[in-house]
Structures are given as C-alpha cells and as structure tokens.
C-alpha cells in the first residue's frame with residue numbers, strides 16, 4: 291500500500307491530481323465550502339476556550355488539493371485572531387504540495403534537494419495575510435509547539451495489514467505473485483503467511499477482541515502515538531476526520547478508480563487504495579501513548595448540524611445566484627445525509643488530558 295500510493299516514481303499520489311469529478315474520488319472539503327468553514331470555526335472556538343495561546347501552528351496532514359486548508363485559513367483571517375501562526379502541511383507528494391501552495395499562498399518556493407536535506411521542510415510559502423507556510427514529508431519533521439492539527443482522509447491512506455486468527459495464532463495475509471504460463475501477465479494474489487511476520491509478531495489484540503480477521507495499521511498507530519505525545523508535551527487540539535468504524539469491521543481494504551470500486555490487486559498505482567480507519571485503535575493509542583482526552587468518534591452529519599451547518603447553508607443560498615442554489619444545497623445534503631456521507635464519516639477530537647475537567651465543564655462544540 292505504501293509503495294503503490296507513495297513510491298517516488300510510480301506512486302498513485304505522487305505525480306497527478308486524482309481528486310474531483312475528473313479524478314477517482316471526491317472528498318468533503320471539495321464538495322462544499324461549508325465543511326472547511328465549520329471545521330475552521332470549531333478550531334477557533336476551541337482554541338479561544340484554551341485562552342487563545344499565541345503563537346500557534348496550524349498543521350494539516352495530507353492536504354490533497356489544499357481546499358480544507360484554504361477554507362480554514364479564510365476563517366482564521368476573518369476572525370482576526372490577533373495571534374501569530376504558521377502553517378505546516380505534511381505532504382509526501384511533490385505534485386500535490388505545489389497545488390496546495392497555489393491554493394493559499396501568493397508566493398512559494400520549492401527547495402533544492404541539497405537544501406531540503408539540511409532542513410525539516412522542502413517547500414516554503416507565504417499566505418496573502420503574511421503567515422509563513424512550510425511543507426514537510428513526515429509528521430515528525432513538524433516543529434514542536436502548540437498546534438491545531440487536522441487530518442481529513444489521511445489515515446485511511448496509510449498502509450494497513452490484514453491479519454487472520456488460525457488455531458489461536460495471528461497470521462498475516464500477504465500479497466504474492468501468481469506466475470502465469472508464458473504470454474500471460476503475472477497477477478497478484480492474497481496468501482496466508484505460514485509463519486510469523488514482523489507485524490503478526492508485534493500485533494496485540496485488545497482483550498475484548500472477538501474478530502478472527504481484521505485490519506491493523508501499524509503506521510496509524512505509530513503516527514497517532516506521536517501526535518498524542520506532541521499534544522501532551524506542547525499543547526494543542528487535533529481533529530481526525532475519516533471514514534471508519536469502532537473496531538467491528540473485518541475487511542475494508544479496497545481501491546477506487548474513476549469513482550467506482552476497483553480490484554486493489556489490478557494495475558497497482560493506477561487506483562487509490564484505502565482502508566477504513568479503526569477509531570478504536572486511534573482512541574486507545576492516543577489514550578495510552580499520551581495523556582489524551584478524546585471526544586468521539588461521532589458522525590460527520592451530527593457534527594456539521596450541531597455546528598449550525600443549516601444556518602450557514604441558508605446564508606449561502608440567500609446570496610447565491612439562482613443557477614448555483616441546487617449545487618450548494620445538494621452538496622450540503624451529501625455531507626450530512628446518513629445515507630450518503632453523513633454517518634460513514636466520523637470525527638474524533640484529541641486534547642491534552644490535563645484539560646479533561648475544563649472540557650467537561652465547557653463541553654467541546656459539535657460533540658454533544
């Protein structure tokens with residue numbers, strides 16, 4: 291999954307724009323500006339409740355086309371925070387990092403390989419309001435400091451492992467080459483590992499685990515652990531938004547090509563690979579690797595409605611041209627309707643555990 295999505299030569303994300311109607315899939319921030327605006331307002335509200343710490347870092351993991359970052363930036367500017375902040379984008383794709391910079395910077399520069407090797411970032415830019423933006427390949431390269439962290443459809447793109455319980459032992463499902471007779475192309479196939487693999491060795495199921503086959507993303511666990519440690523040490527707020535479950539699904543690994551499901555083992559690199567995020571793993575990791583207070587997961591539709599999305603929709607409609615009204619209305623409907631994206635997508639917020647009592651007294655917006 292890592293190779294197929296992010297290999298510098300043939301990786302799916304590395305050299306093209308895969309989003310939108312002409313691409314392979316469309317994401318919530320691309321469907322309606324209401325999404326990014328409400329997430330931005332949520333961040334400002336929670337940041338103010340913590341006493342408006344300044345300066346802060348606005349961090350986004352896997353910003354895609356940069357639409358969510360642009361809409362949040364508009365909110366941060368509109369609210370005239372009176373605080374200094376820098377932007378930190380964790381993006382592995384050089385192609386997408388340029389698209390992102392074009393979305394919200396008036397000027398940007400990609401560093402030479404030699405220069406980038408000495409620094410924690412590989413691209414820099416400046417927004418219209420003068421904030422500095424930095425692009426990093428990895429979360430660990432983001433400087434330490436109080437951070438507002440967003441991750442939308444990021445964790446579902448990290449590699450996952452398939453595990454199966456056989457005679458009381460976990461075995462990993464691997465991908466093998468099935469050799470075909472001459473003149474026929476070899477194909478990939480799933481095989482069950484006979485012996486232990488590094489992942490089946492380190493995997494520790496939760497005590498109440500009842501599934502005999504599941505997906506386990508070691509990389510998600512590692513990055514959530516890092517995020518939790520950073521939040522605890524430096525302070526901050528994190529919002530993870532993705533499609534996912536709470537430790538009950540067994541087989542969600544799939545591919546998308548031109549808005550339709552596709553066989554993940556066919557033509558690797560030509561389709562998006564994804565697996566639902568296991569929010570139970572995320573929550574447990576955050577709470578065990580840092581002293582973290584988690585809210586959620588809750589459904590996207592509930593979050594957007596509680597954040598007064600309906601009111602924002604009416605405002606936008608009141609100012610829209612008649613020919614644009616239907617697209618605005620149907621976009622919001624798509625994000626909130628439980629039969630569309632409203633319930634499959636989940637929101638989980640993370641705060642330093644030290645704020646537990648404060649947040650019980652002044653509850654986190656959108657979560658109850």
Ligand SMILES: C[S@@+](CC[C@H](N)C(=O)[O-])C[C@H]1O[C@@H](n2cnc3c(N)ncnc32)[C@H](O)[C@@H]1O
Nearest residue numbers: 303317352353354380381382383442443444447
């Ligand atoms: C599914 S897209 C989501 C894009 C955007 N957040 C949105 O919702 O429209 C995943 C994003 O994460 C980036 N990405 C994937 N794997 C990554 C990795 N290992 N490290 C950093 N970025 C990664 C991709 O290049 C892309 O920008």
